[in-house]
Amino acid sequence: MNTTVFLNIATAICPDRDIISFEGKHYSFALLNERSNRLANALAGLGVKHGDRVGMLEVNCNQHIEVYFATAKLGAIFVPINFRAKADEVSYMLDNAKIKVLFAGSRYIQMLDTILPKLSFIENCVSTDKKLDGTLAYETLVSSSVPDEVAADIGDEDITILMYTAGTTGRPKGVPLRHSAFAGYVIGNVEPANPIVEERNLLSVPLYHIAGIQAMLAAVYGGRTLVLIRQFEVKEWMRIIQEEKVSRTMLVPTMLKWVLDDPDFDHADLSSLKVITYGSASMPFAVIKSAIEKMPWVKFINAFGQTETASTITVLGPDDHVIEGTEEEKEKKLKRLSASIGKPLSDVQIKIVDESGQSLPYNAVGEILAKGARIMSGYWKDDEKTARAKTKDGWLKTGDKGWVDEDGYVFLAGRGDDMIIRGGENISPEEVEDVLHSHPDIEETAVIGIPDPEWGQEPCAVVTLKNGKTTTAEEIMEYCRSRLAGFKRPRQVIFVESLPRNTMGKVLRKELRTNYEQLSK
Amino acid sequence: MVQMGKRYKCEECGTEALCTKVGEGQPICCEKEMEVLEPKALPSSD
Structure with missing residues (x-):
């Protein structure tokens, strides 16, 4: 279809x-x-x-x-x-x-x-x-x-x-x-339009994002009303939920935190909400725990996917967000809630591999690979990047690290590569570095993601200056303002004498992340 | 009579059908009446 x-x-x-x-x-x-x-x-x-x-x-x-x-x-x-x-x-x-x-x-x-x-x-x-x-x-x-x-x-x-x-x-x-990638997901997971059942979905994420497109297509097939807002703004979001009696929505973790932290949250009538899906970035445990406590009538779903997978491939469902049962069960559920992205959907296979591509046993950390009919066949006009992203037998290398437990739940253990994810938006360090390298005073630079309680991560530029040159962090950030989308602009600039490198001359980003991860706390 | 917006499934061959127009009679497949598929227990993630 x-x-x-x-x-x-x-x-x-x-x-x-x-x-x-x-x-x-x-x-x-x-x-x-x-x-x-x-x-x-x-x-x-x-x-x-x-x-x-x-x-x-x-x-x-x-x-x-x-x-x-x-x-x-x-x-x-x-x-x-x-x-x-x-x-x-x-x-x-x-x-x-x-x-x-x-x-x-x-x-x-x-x-x-x-x-x-x-x-x-x-x-x-x-x-x-x-x-x-x-x-x-x-x-x-x-x-x-x-x-x-x-x-x-x-x-x-x-x-x-x-x-x-x-x-x-x-x-x-x-x-x-x-x-077929969208049809496979939508038909397999969404109830078709029903003349009696009416649902209203507030589209909080942009339509240039895979989660936005997937939600739009699901709404059309499901006969749901899509309530649109031009861009997410927390007070507007709450006003529309109330006025439009919205029953479901998708939020990235940063948005959910803003909603919960807003001084008007306690007075807002969000009782029409039945389902909140979240994803696109790691959800801080404190945020989802607070959301469950403050909105006990809502079913929460953690949906994990990428553009390359035509969106959702694993789901941590509503039952996994209800912390009940024996002490052992509660402990298990809390552990899942803190780091699990749930189980693969029925048309998706997941495996964890080591650096040589060998499958790993339960609970061993490696790269998460995905396979299924919905996975992209390759990047647009780019065989080289396709070859790096997919194995010869069709597995997509997600770039995320994680493990699978004995119950089949997949857990995240951070990015396996250098991608920065700020508020659900992916940022390529190299793209930011290209702009920084064009600055007349900068000799070399490496851009890393540092933890941020609001956005998940913020881009941080570690730079060395050319001999005899001086400049300020503010000036460098301003330089980037007109050359990069706002979310990609470094929020911190650190001046160093030299960048740490391995024997082959490659910048050791991991070492930089370790050195500066405490910076924003 | 078939029900608008309902999905039907053939128990024999697995074919699924979605009713988009109400009419007389029952959907038949493999010489048997197709079964109405019940809604999914869990909500979709969108």
Whole structure:
């Protein structure tokens, strides 16, 4: 099954129910389907064909979902771009994907003006909210096209989304995701739309993130109403939960901590919430323990996955969040809650291996490998990185370290590589280092993640200066401000005489992490 | 009569069907009436 069928099924079952509630506007399943059809016909008129890439640079909004389905209905590939990225980063992703038509919010058009002249393959740019010079107007495209269903030949194994994710080395990597990867997960885990059962899902995570896309597709198939917010803000989040009677949502650990710490939390009526899923970064034990105590009516789920796995591959379910039973059982559950990501879903295999790739026994720490039909076949146009990420027999190296206990629960033991994860966003140290190396006073640098109670980790730059040069930490952080997305900017700069290196000259990041991990506490 | 939004499964061959339009009669597969699939016990993670 391809994902466009989700919308057809739900439209047949509950055509008049809202699929989108966004800033006072409501779109029913039937209307979403109609607008997506109109947009698909408009895109076909612009020359978009099977396999072409259509980009989207905008915060969460109804247009995001319409453009996804319009693109998918043509058999083309949807490319959501991180709206926090700076011009250089956006330019790289648009170029790597060779975007044919780009949709963008008007606030990004000024930035795009500086980079689009260099990207001649972009044939059309569509402003999603207002008409601007040199762009097509979104609503004009929709209203001037016919609502007929387009009849493209879409295979289950066709790529539907190209999503960019940070790697530990260099630029973001494109991950092509197939219809079957999403269909396999959604059909296997989500109840289909039901004319009687109504659920409302507040989408707190961005749609350029795999968790956002997965939640959107699950909502469409499940006949749920998606309540959209442009970006997460804690008071707005609480207000919307109350007003919209939201029943489920997904949060990254940093967001959940903000919710619990907010002075208005105790007065907020969050009684409509039934399910909170969390993931994308390690959950501090104190935060989830506090959440369970403060919201005992909520079922909590820890969902673990990556862009490369088309999202969730293991789940620590609601029962694992209820600390009851004998003392031995309670101890076991508390241990799981503190570090386990649960058990693999039925269509996923997990194994733990040592550095030579040999499988390890229960409770031995090694790298977590995953295999299954949903795992990506490889990175976009990058055989070298694909070869590093996957074994010859199809196992994905997740880069996470962990172990499996006798009951089949998978536990995390930190990253096996140098990736920094800040508030659920992956940061490549090398990408930050490339910017720092362009600073006229910096001789060499290594960027590491240091623990942070709020964000999980913060990027920290350890630098040496060129002979005779002086500068300040503030000046270096300011230098990065205009060159890197905000979340990637180093929050601390440490000046050293030299970086620790091994005999081959490689920087010993582990030693740096050990030396500076206490820095933020 | 089939129920809108319900999933049916053939006990013989494992085929599943989702009802998107209500009509007379029962879904049949392998010469047997298909069984209604009950909702999952656990909520999905999304």
